[in-house]
Amino acid sequence: MLTSLPTPGFSFEIVATLGHARAGILHTPHGDIPTPVFMPVGTAGTVKAMTPDELRAPPLDARIILGNTYHLYLRPGLEVIEAAGGLHGFAAWDRAILTDSGGYQVFSLAAINQIDDDGVTFRSHIDGSEHRLTPEVSMQIQRVLGSDIAMCFDECPPGDADAQVHERALARTTAWAKRCRIAPRAPGQALFGIVQGGIDTARRLRHMAEILPLDFDGHALGGLAVGENLADTYRILDEVAHLLPAERPRYLMGVGTPADLERGILAGIDMFDCVMPTRNARNGYLFTSGERVNIPNAANRLDMGPVDPTCPCATCKTHSRAYLRHLYMAKEILYSRLATLHNLTFYARHVARLRERIVAEGTRA
Amino acid sequence: MLTSLPTPGFSFEIVATLGHARAGILHTPHGDIPTPVFMPVGTAGTVKAMTPDELRAPPLDARIILGNTYHLYLRPGLEVIEAAGGLHGFAAWDRAILTDSGGYQVFSLAAINQIDDDGVTFRSHIDGSEHRLTPEVSMQIQRVLGSDIAMCFDECPPGDADAQVHERALARTTAWAKRCRIAPRAPGQALFGIVQGGIDTARRLRHMAEILPLDFDGHALGGLAVGENLADTYRILDEVAHLLPAERPRYLMGVGTPADLERGILAGIDMFDCVMPTRNARNGYLFTSGERVNIPNAANRLDMGPVDPTCPCATCKTHSRAYLRHLYMAKEILYSRLATLHNLTFYARHVARLRERIVAEGTRA
Numbered sequence: 001m002l003t004s005l006p007t008p009g010f011s012f013e014i015v016a017t018l019g020h021a022r023a024g025i026l027h028t029p030h031g032d033i034p035t036p037v038f039m040p041v042g043t044a045g046t047v048k049a050m051t052p053d054e055l056r057a058p059p060l061d062a063r064i065i066l067g068n069t070y071h072l073y074l075r076p077g078l079e080v081i082e083a084a085g086g087l088h089g090f091a092a093w094d095r096a097i098l099t100d101s102g103g104y105q106v107f108s109l110a111a112i113n114q115i116d117d118d119g120v121t122f123r124s125h126i127d128g129s130e131h132r133l134t135p136e137v138s139m140q141i142q143r144v145l146g147s148d149i150a151m152c153f154d155e156c157p158p159g160d161a162d163a164q165v166h167e168r169a170l171a172r173t174t175a176w177a178k179r180c181r182i183a184p185r186a187p188g189q190a191l192f193g194i195v196q197g198g199i200d201t202a203r204r205l206r207h208m209a210e211i212l213p214l215d216f217d218g219h220a221l222g223g224l225a226v227g228e229n230l231a232d233t234y235r236i237l238d239e240v241a242h243l244l245p246a247e248r249p250r251y252l253m254g255v256g257t258p259a260d261l262e263r264g265i266l267a268g269i270d271m272f273d274c275v276m277p278t279r280n281a282r283n284g285y286l287f288t289s290g291e292r293v294n295i296p297n298a299a300n301r302l303d304m305g306p307v308d309p310t311c312p313c314a315t316c317k318t319h320s321r322a323y324l325r326h327l328y329m330a331k332e333i334l335y336s337r338l339a340t341l342h343n344l345t346f347y348a349r350h351v352a353r354l355r356e357r358i359v360a361e362g363t364r365a
Numbered sequence: 366m367l368t369s370l371p372t373p374g375f376s377f378e379i380v381a382t383l384g385h386a387r388a389g390i391l392h393t394p395h396g397d398i399p400t401p402v403f404m405p406v407g408t409a410g411t412v413k414a415m416t417p418d419e420l421r422a423p424p425l426d427a428r429i430i431l432g433n434t435y436h437l438y439l440r441p442g443l444e445v446i447e448a449a450g451g452l453h454g455f456a457a458w459d460r461a462i463l464t465d466s467g468g469y470q471v472f473s474l475a476a477i478n479q480i481d482d483d484g485v486t487f488r489s490h491i492d493g494s495e496h497r498l499t500p501e502v503s504m505q506i507q508r509v510l511g512s513d514i515a516m517c518f519d520e521c522p523p524g525d526a527d528a529q530v531h532e533r534a535l536a537r538t539t540a541w542a543k544r545c546r547i548a549p550r551a552p553g554q555a556l557f558g559i560v561q562g563g564i565d566t567a568r569r570l571r572h573m574a575e576i577l578p579l580d581f582d583g584h585a586l587g588g589l590a591v592g593e594n595l596a597d598t599y600r601i602l603d604e605v606a607h608l609l610p611a612e613r614p615r616y617l618m619g620v621g622t623p624a625d626l627e628r629g630i631l632a633g634i635d636m637f638d639c640v641m642p643t644r645n646a647r648n649g650y651l652f653t654s655g656e657r658v659n660i661p662n663a664a665n666r667l668d669m670g671p672v673d674p675t676c677p678c679a680t681c682k683t684h685s686r687a688y689l690r691h692l693y694m695a696k697e698i699l700y701s702r703l704a705t706l707h708n709l710t711f712y713a714r715h716v717a718r719l720r721e722r723i724v725a726e727g728t729r730a
Contacts, residue, residue, distance in 0.1 A: 053683075080667060302444065304448060
């Protein structure tokens with residue numbers, strides 16, 4: 001079942017369903033993306049330690065990466081990316097890009113000076129310089145970045161914020177979504193709306209009712225995995241995800257562990273992003289089909305086997321745990337490369353296997 | 366003209382000569398090495414930031430890399446490398462490896478506790494642990510590393526040392542060379558002798574007369590580019606290099622700039638190693654066919670052209686100066702990768718061009 005999305009050039013095809021889970025293909029101007037998909041995070045115009053060639057090469061075969069509006073706006077700045085004709089050209093990435101709105105980073109990294117109904121004034125975490133983000137500014141930045149999928153600028157209250165804070169954030173996020181919806185976009189740039197509401201089901205549903213009529217190309221669940229209990233995350237997923245429009249892609253922002261991805265997929269989510277595979281890799285944690293490997297462990301010192309014998313990545317096919325441990329202990333750059341390639345391959349295969357299961361065991365759509 | 370070297374499996378073929386300069390091929394059990402050759406430095410079992418695949422891929426096409434005995438002995442330690450069957454297996458490098466003796470690092474990095482006629486006692490620069498290197502220990506370590514070419518353990522006095530220090534170091538280096546010459550080696554492992562003597566021509570020639578009769582597979586000039594004037598370096602090269610046996614490879618240790626390599630080649634040198642291309646890359650300095658590029662310079666901020674339009678490396682074919690500058694400023698790992706690949710490619714092509722000139726303009730041997 002192929003559905004055209006509101007933005008020309010985009011369509012979403014559901015291939016099979018298994019309960020709430022869906023296997024699909026998101027068609028974009030920069031290529032087709034089999035879903036469910038995990039999107040590697042390319043914070044500052046680079047998926048840390050990886051070249052575009054490595055990201056594209058099978059078995060990793062990344063079809064879409066994420067760029068951070070907040071980081072790219074501060075450094076290198078829009079003038080540079082505009083001179084390169086956008087983020088695709090600047091980063092030499094010819095497949096799809098999703099950009100976040102900057103909202104999450106402003107609320108988590110920057111020093112907030114003022115939040116009002118119009119936007120947020122903050123100081124850069126890099127040099128302390130003062131900046132202001134509004135829905136219009138976020139959309140203008142994303143327009144210059146030229147991502148395939150832009151995200152609405154939203155307010156992200158902490159998971160433990162009180163009801164009043166949540167309500168005000170929700171109202172603002174809805175008002176800001178409306179302003180983003182009518183803001184100018186780059187040619188061929190889709191826009192996703194974000195449903196907030198924390199772990200309160202009623203609040204989530206109420207916010208969904210405000211966001212869905214705005215006719216976005218896809219819908220994201222924001223404000224999960226921001227400090228709440230995992231049981232609450234999963235409960236909200238189970239209660240809410242499948243209620244997002246079935247014919248449009250559903251994106252769970254900033255999540256998560258391999259188990260979280262499986263739960264999200266079973267709940268009906270199509271897209272994920274998280275720094276976990278890349279950041280954990282650099283910190284010495286490697287995902288495997290068995291136990292997670294903590295590479296500095298002495299047990300790896302003389303282990304001439306691969307990180308994961310079932311993994312087809314170049315790291316596992318070429319290098320031993322002992323070699324990786326040595327590189328890690330010696331703080332060698334090559335360690336971060338090899339570890340990142342492995343963890344991203346693990347995530348890609350994990351999601352691909354779940355997709356195969358949906359296709360094999362599910363109902364053709 | 367093909368000459369078998371003393372160690373079985375090694376031969377040296379001189380293809381053409383131009384004055385003192387020679388174009389040749391060093392045949393080793395791990396492949397053929399066109400000379401003159403620049404050997405990338407793989408200090409700790411990795412050419413920093415590079416995978417073996419990248420080092421092998423044309424146009425870089427590295428045929429031999431260097432490993433540092435001192436670093437590898439301290440970390441990961443011999444037990445680990447022995448368990449991997451040697452450095453080739455540990456680092457997944459199937460081409461040739463030359464290991465230094467550890468002498469230079471002991472004298473430049475470690476805290477020396479004692480130098481005597483038998484060897485050197487020192488403290489590790491990593492954890493302060495005490496160790497002792499002798500000619501026999503250095504050879505034993507290199508035997509475990511299993512390099513294709515081992516180097517004699519030598520004493521390296523500073524460039525400004527007085528005559529007495531130089532004389533004692535020379536006498537020890539000769540005595541140690543004799544002990545290295547008869548020490549057990551790995552199967553198919555060649556051994557090069559090292560001529561010391563600082564910038565005093567007579568002392569150099571005298572030491573050469575002590576080292577040459579020991580019938581090494583090749584000969585190195587040590588103790589140059591250790592703080593002396595460049596004019597003195599070049600003078601010694603011109604006076605001494607061509608007097609090393611013509612039918613065996615000649616290696617100038619730890620040198621140098623592209624101009625130094627050209628001077629060395631014209632003086633009759635066949636092999637070079639230096640951290641300059643790799644270290645400079647990480648520090649923001651990129652070699653080009655024109656002016657050297659200091660990547661953080663503001664001039665690169667909006668420069669969407671490559672580092673060097675004449676360079677065929679993947680960095681220059683894919684990425685702009687502006688992107689590299691951004692990665693450098695943001696301290697992204699990808700910067701070091703792209704910059705190292707470029708500088709090593711520059712060095713490889715620089716030496717390859719000089720070789721082509723010798724073949725084109727010189728006399729067939």
